[in-house]
Amino acid sequence: MSLTTDHLESVYEQVISRNPGEDEFHQAVREVFDSLHPVLADHPQYVEASVLERICEPERQITFRVPWVDDDGRVQINRGFRVQFNSALGPYKGGLRFHPTVLAGTVKFLGFEQTFKNALTGLPIGGGKGGADFDPKGRSEAEIMRFCQSFMTEAYRHIGYDLDIPAGDIGVGGREIGYLFGQYKRIAGRWESGVITGKGITWGGSLVRKEATGYGTVYFTDHMLRATGRSFDGAKVLVSGSGNVAIYAIQKIQELGGVVLGASDSSGSVYDPDGIDLNLLRRIKEAQRGRISEYVEKRDRAEFLEGRNVWAVAEKSDVDIALPCATQNELDADDAAKLIKAGVVAVAEGANMPTTPEGYRVLREAEVLFGPGKAANAGGVATSALEMQQNASRDTWSFDYTDTRLSEIMENIHSACAETAAEYGREGDYVTGANITGFLRVADAVIAQGVI
Ligand SMILES: NC(=O)C1=CN([C@@H]2O[C@H](COP(=O)(O)OP(=O)(O)OC[C@H]3O[C@@H](n4cnc5c(N)ncnc54)[C@H](O)[C@@H]3O)[C@@H](O)[C@H]2O)C=CC1
Numbered sequence: 110m111s112l113t114t115d116h117l118e119s120v121y122e123q124v125i126s127r128n129p130g131e132d133e134f135h136q137a138v139r140e141v142f143d144s145l146h147p148v149l150a151d152h153p154q155y156v157e158a159s160v161l162e163r164i165c166e167p168e169r170q171i172t173f174r175v176p177w178v179d180d181d182g183r184v185q186i187n188r189g190f191r192v193q194f195n196s197a198l199g200p201y202k203g204g205l206r207f208h209p210t211v212l213a214g215t216v217k218f219l220g221f222e223q224t225f226k227n228a229l230t231g232l233p234i235g236g237g238k239g240g241a242d243f244d245p246k247g248r249s250e251a252e253i254m255r256f257c258q259s260f261m262t263e264a265y266r267h268i269g270y271d272l273d274i275p276a277g278d279i280g281v282g283g284r285e286i287g288y289l290f291g292q293y294k295r296i297a298g299r300w301e302s303g304v305i306t307g308k309g310i311t312w313g314g315s316l317v318r319k320e321a322t323g324y325g326t327v328y329f330t331d332h333m334l335r336a337t338g339r340s341f342d343g344a345k346v347l348v349s350g351s352g353n354v355a356i357y358a359i360q361k362i363q364e365l366g367g368v369v370l371g372a373s374d375s376s377g378s379v380y381d382p383d384g385i386d387l388n389l390l391r392r393i394k395e396a397q398r399g400r401i402s403e404y405v406e407k408r409d410r411a412e413f414l415e416g417r418n419v420w421a422v423a424e425k426s427d428v429d430i431a432l433p434c435a436t437q438n439e440l441d442a443d444d445a446a447k448l449i450k451a452g453v454v455a456v457a458e459g460a461n462m463p464t465t466p467e468g469y470r471v472l473r474e475a476e477v478l479f480g481p482g483k484a485a486n487a488g489g490v491a492t493s494a495l496e497m498q499q500n501a502s503r504d505t506w507s508f509d510y511t512d513t514r515l516s517e518i519m520e521n522i523h524s525a526c527a528e529t530a531a532e533y534g535r536e537g538d539y540v541t542g543a544n545i546t547g548f549l550r551v552a553d554a555v556i557a558q559g560v561i
């Protein structure tokens with residue numbers, strides 16, 4: 110083994126022993142390390158300055174009790190988290206996830222990914238992430254509000270517009286951001302709009318933030334397609350999920366002439382050979398917070414695939430493009446094989462780490478274009494940073510101006526990843542390009558700021 114490989118493996122072993130049982134965090138670190146061999150071989154200063162060790166250890170991890178009273182008057186206790194991973198490039202920035210599966214390791218993997226994603230945006234934001242093991246499903250409005258207020262009552266003391274700026278993620282959308290911001294304002298006793306992003310448009314939010322992750326993923330994918338002489342026009346597309354990222358990815362794909370044949374939620378998937386009716390899907394998922402099975406009741410030829418993920422649609426139809434936009438590890442080797450058999454040419458991750466390492470290997474071997482989440486879904490956090498810019502200048506930008514900024518940022522991320530990949534002899538390998546570009550930006554700032 111070379112010295113570089115020895116170093117990467119020994120730091121990786123350290124990550125595993127220091128963070129036992131946190132498999133998703135190990136997976137996220139492994140994926141970045143697998144790209145770094147040539148960089149460390151060329152630049153021994155990163156090894157000498159222990160940069161790998163430093164970027165794998167969060168600067169601060171906060172775990173706290175979230176007590177609240179349910180509608181039956183019973184006391185409920187959840188666990189809240191905020192991981193302030195890396196502030197080399199700016200204040201910690203990243204979403205909050207409310208989902209029953211959230212553990213310390215979940216938030217840690219997301220914070221690690223966020224650090225490099227935020228670096229790729231080229232904007233001055235460090236990496237952080239948070240959340241709670243709270244299940245919003247089946248909870249009343251009043252319960253959601255009480256939970257958010259209790260969460261913020263502790264989170265309040267750890268965040269700030271120059272310190273750490275949360276936003277949404279799974280289970281945290283506009284409604285929850287409203288309750289969280291309201292409680293922050295009440296405790297602080299002042300209006301500090303830059304403390305959280307994803308706010309409502311009339312109270313400090315940015316146009317396009319709601320659409321940004323989905324739109325950005327499609328902009329990134331469109332650049333990958335165009336680089337190989339393809340486009341969305343007429344393409345058959347599968348999108349997993351039916352939440353914030355999925356809905357606006359579908360909207361943009363349809364605007365670009367693509368036909369979305371399937372979407373999903375945690376209960377199953379729908380296959381609509383006539384193309385997803387987005388108004389209907391939004392009515393069910395956004396307005397009524399219903400289950401995706403209701404979709405097929407209103408569409409003649411649509412089928413509900415109970416308990417199956419959306420990649421099962423590839424058993425019924427050709428597929429050109431797949432965008433996993435739901436959750437981590439939702440596209441494995443079998444799913445990848447199914448997509449390849451159906452003719453897939455591009456996969457881009459709207460979600461964070463939705464492809465398993467084996468799934469990625471199968472896609473790579475078949476030379477499927479692959480946009481990793483930290484590049485492809487960076488449009489959400491980038492537009493959060495644009496929201497912070499508007500808050501700082503007490504300004505509001507138009508939809509078109511903000512969307513143009515988003516689209517330029519996604520174009521820059523695409524070209525930075527493509528150029529870095531080519532520079533390291535890996536043309537078209539966006540995983541290597543994203544990991545190396547993000548790493549170099551963070552690593553140089555870490556070294557410049559000394560041992561802190
Ligand atoms: N909201 C944002 O701005 C950003 C979100 N992301 C990532 O995108 C993904 C989706 O997030 P959002 O759309 O914001 O959340 P959301 O809460 O609006 O929607 C999540 C969707 O995923 C589905 N889902 C969750 N677990 C599932 C499972 N096990 N199987 C099938 N479907 C499942 C849900 O039913 C829902 O449709 C997450 O990985 C998140 O970390 C990434 C960048 C920014």
Ligand SMILES: O=C(O)CCC(=O)C(=O)O
Binds near residue numbers: 223274276486
């Ligand atoms: O907008 C943000 O600050 C964070 C978005 C997010 O959580 C993500 O990029 O995964």
